[in-house]
Amino acid sequence: MSVLVWIEQSNNGPVPNSFEVLGKAKEIATAMGVKTVAAVVGGDAAIAETVRAYGPDTVLTLTSPALASYRLSGYVAALRKAVEAAGATVVLMAATVRGREIAATLASQLDAGYAPDAVDLRVEGGKLIAVRSIYSNNILADVTFSSPVQVVSVRPRSFPMPEPGAASGEVKAVDPGLSESDIKEKVVDVKSTDTGEVSLTDASIIVSGGRGVAQDPAKGFELVTQLANVLGAAVGASRAAVDAGYIPYKHQVGQTGKTVKPDLYIAAGISGAIQHLAGMGGSKLIVAINKDAEAPIFEKANYGIVGDLYQVLPALTAEFKKRLGK
Numbered sequence: 001m002s003v004l005v006w007i008e009q010s011n012n013g014p015v016p017n018s019f020e021v022l023g024k025a026k027e028i029a030t031a032m033g034v035k036t037v038a039a040v041v042g043g044d045a046a047i048a049e050t051v052r053a054y055g056p057d058t059v060l061t062l063t064s065p066a067l068a069s070y071r072l073s074g075y076v077a078a079l080r081k082a083v084e085a086a087g088a089t090v091v092l093m094a095a096t097v098r099g100r101e102i103a104a105t106l107a108s109q110l111d112a113g114y115a116p117d118a119v120d121l122r123v124e125g126g127k128l129i130a131v132r133s134i135y136s137n138n139i140l141a142d143v144t145f146s147s148p149v150q151v152v153s154v155r156p157r158s159f160p161m162p163e164p165g166a167a168s169g170e171v172k173a174v175d176p177g178l179s180e181s182d183i184k185e186k187v188v189d190v191k192s193t194d195t196g197e198v199s200l201t202d203a204s205i206i207v208s209g210g211r212g213v214a215q216d217p218a219k220g221f222e223l224v225t226q227l228a229n230v231l232g233a234a235v236g237a238s239r240a241a242v243d244a245g246y247i248p249y250k251h252q253v254g255q256t257g258k259t260v261k262p263d264l265y266i267a268a269g270i271s272g273a274i275q276h277l278a279g280m281g282g283s284k285l286i287v288a289i290n291k292d293a294e295a296p297i298f299e300k301a302n303y304g305i306v307g308d309l310y311q312v313l314p315a316l317t318a319e320f321k322k323r324l325g326k
């Protein structure tokens with residue numbers, strides 16, 4: 001028996017959210033008295049060495065020309081082999097776009113219980129409990145399983161990023177037994193939208209803008225971006241700003257956008273609706289800039305600046321530039 005974690009890969013290597021899950025998986029496996037296994041599917045099998053440093057007992061590598069690029073049916077088939085090879089009873093992965101579809105498909109093929117987008121995991125009486133957040137974090141639901149295999153996708157940033165250490169686990173190659181004809185999808189073309197921006201979910205600092213920029217949205221988000229650039233931060237937004245077309249959806253933070261947990265979240269011209277707080281309420285330090293002293297965001301913020309964002313943002317940017325020597 002084991003707890004198996006799928007290590008997702010992007011063009012930049014392993015996705016850090018996978019290591020957050022791996023860190024928690026070790027805790028879960030210890031509580032269950034079983035081993036931790038990490039599965040590296042396709043892509044660059046050399047990352048097994050990087051994965052080892054995060055302390056799984058075993059790293060399984062499953063490589064094949066058919067797995068060179070991500071396709072759902074191929075990756076699920078390979079992970080089924082990994083589950084079998086590891087004798088896994090618990091399968092965990094980060095609830096990224098790929099993680100969500102893989103976890104759901106894998107669970108249905110294994111006839112396994114599935115808890116999507118869990119925000120916490122624990123073991124009670126030897127059994128796994130997945131905690132799911134519903135109604136914008138107003139209710140935390142404990143999910144238990146009656147199936148022999150349990151699949152959980154974990155909301156990114158639910159657990160801290162572990163520190164890599166001395167690697168002691170073994171690396172084992174598992175033949176995925178796949179050929180091109182087993183795979184149902186063909187990738188016709190890949191167009192990268194990577195602009196080199198800091199990714200929201202990985203960022204330790206985020207500067208977000210909301211409908212408060214309505215007076216001059218282009219200028220408002222330029223000011224948000226200038227502050228973000230000085231701080232090495234990612235740019236976020238409220239849904240109102242996204243719906244109004246001020247900024248693309250990929251920047252949206254909140255219940256129907258991304259969940260973030262940066263060390264510092266600066267919200268400019270954002271009122272603090274419950275659906276926005278659902279996505280950023282776990283930030284370590286929240287700074288709100290709003291011209292309305294009664295805005296609900298100030299109840300959540302550690303520091304509040306009552307003022308016009310068109311004046312406050314450039315002042316902050318200039319001050320940070322000076323202090324950071326930029």
Ligand SMILES: Cc1cc2nc3c(=O)[nH]c(=O)nc-3n(C[C@H](O)[C@H](O)[C@H](O)COP(=O)(O)OP(=O)(O)OC[C@H]3O[C@@H](n4cnc5c(N)ncnc54)[C@H](O)[C@@H]3O)c2cc1C
Pocket residue numbers: 209210211212213214237238239240241252253254255256257258268269270271272273274275276279289290291292295307308309310
């Ligand atoms: C099912 C559902 C899902 C949702 N999901 C999300 C989600 O994922 N993310 C999300 O953000 N919202 C979400 N919403 C929408 C949410 O309810 C709010 O409507 C939205 O968050 C409001 O965005 P805002 O704070 O930018 O705008 P507003 O609420 O309009 O607030 C704008 C703020 O800017 C301030 N302001 C105005 N001018 C200035 C200025 N010059 N300087 C400084 N401050 C200024 C105002 O005082 C005000 O507080 C969802 C709603 C529903 C129903």
